[in-house]
Amino acid sequence: MTPLSPSTADRLRHLLVGLKMPRALEAFDDIVRRLETGELSALEAMQSLLAEEFETRESRRVKMGLMTARLTRIKTLEDYDFAFQPSLERDRVLALAGLDFIERKETVHFLGPPGTGKTHLATALGVAAVKAGKSVYFGTLAEIVASLEKAEREGSLQTRIRFLTRNALLIVDEIGYLPLTQNGANLFFQLVNARYEKGAVILTSNRSFKEWGQIFGDNVVAAALLDRLLHHAVVIHIEGNSYRLRAHRNLMPENLAAPQKPNPDKPTRRRGRPRKDQT
Numbered sequence: 050m051t052p053l054s055p056s057t058a059d060r061l062r063h064l065l066v067g068l069k070m071p072r073a074l075e076a077f078d079d080i081v082r083r084l085e086t087g088e089l090s091a092l093e094a095m096q097s098l099l100a101e102e103f104e105t106r107e108s109r110r111v112k113m114g115l116m117t118a119r120l121t122r123i124k125t126l127e128d129y130d131f132a133f134q135p136s137l138e139r140d141r142v143l144a145l146a147g148l149d150f151i152e153r154k155e156t157v158h159f160l161g162p163p164g165t166g167k168t169h170l171a172t173a174l175g176v177a178a179v180k181a182g183k184s185v186y187f188g189t190l191a192e193i194v195a196s197l198e199k200a201e202r203e204g205s206l207q208t209r210i211r212f213l214t215r216n217a218l219l220i221v222d223e224i225g226y227l228p229l230t231q232n233g234a235n236l237f238f239q240l241v242n243a244r245y246e247k248g249a250v251i252l253t254s255n256r257s258f259k260e261w262g263q264i265f266g267d268n269v270v271a272a273a274l275l276d277r278l279l280h281h282a283v284v285i286h287i288e289g290n291s292y293r294l295r296a297h298r299n300l301m302p303e304n305l306a307a308p309q310k311p312n313p314d315k316p317t318r319r320r321g322r323p324r325k326d327q328t
């Protein structure tokens with residue numbers, strides 16, 4: 050390969066500066082050297098130069114997207130051990146990772162006792178959505194309601210609701226750990242109502258829908274919330290043991306352990322091989 054003339058090399062460097070491609074500029078000399086030694090063809094050199102810049106931008110975009118989404122504890126579906134949670138329908142969770150539920154503006158509920166991976170799965174879907182270029186916002190119900198209450202006090206409730214309605218996916222974690230005040234419940238209803246059919250939502254909860262009256266302190270508000278959050282909804286139950294306690298289950302007092310009875314919201318389904326008289 051004939052060496053690149055200094056003026057051509059300079060002009061290329063100049064173009065990379067003008068095009069604001071700092072990572073490509075950094076990699077330029079090395080790529081030219083590999084081109085001149087014949088290690089790279091001209092097309093490979095172009096590909097390499099653009100890939101350097103593209104990958105840097107992509108990872109910056111994802112980093113920023115995760116920060117804006119407030120997804121600080123990164124989890125992925127690859128590090129979720131489905132074998133530990135045999136009651137969980139793996140294929141349904143993997144289908145959600147295709148992210149069509151976001152396009153369809155559906156609501157996904159992850160229900161199950163503490164430690165079964167509800168936050169993990171919700172986060173993993175949020176991370177996948179950010180990587181796919183969707184805007185996401187993650188918060189616990191308590192955090193989201195506190196931010197609405199603060200906005201209300203400061204006279205900026207509508208702005209806050211608009212902000213929480215703009216994202217393609219809103220993740221509301223930990224419904225049911227802390228009871229809400231009546232005003233908190235009303236504010237959350239306003240948010241859900243504003244988002245209704247406008248954007249996808251993922252909710253996680255350790256409580257059954259029957260208990261929403263208690264959580265939201267009012268049966269009418271709970272019913273109105275569920276009316277919207279169960280329309281276009283995917284409900285995923287996890288009924289197994291806590292992953293956090295997997296090494297110390299025997300230390301959890303029996304009266305505090307999550308009951309292992311069937312979930313009242315889930316239609317019972319026989320496991321195992323069907324009996325002869327049913328086949």
Ligand code: ADP
Pocket residue numbers: 124128129130131133134161162163164165166167168169170253292293
């Ligand atoms: P939940 O929100 O249901 O209380 P988390 O999602 O916070 O539970 O899970 C608790 C911890 O255990 C997290 O660190 C999570 O990554 C991990 N974890 C839970 N279930 C699994 C699993 N099946 N495979 C791998 N890690 C898991």
Ligand code: MG
Pocket residue numbers: 167168169222223253
């Ligand atoms: Mg959780």
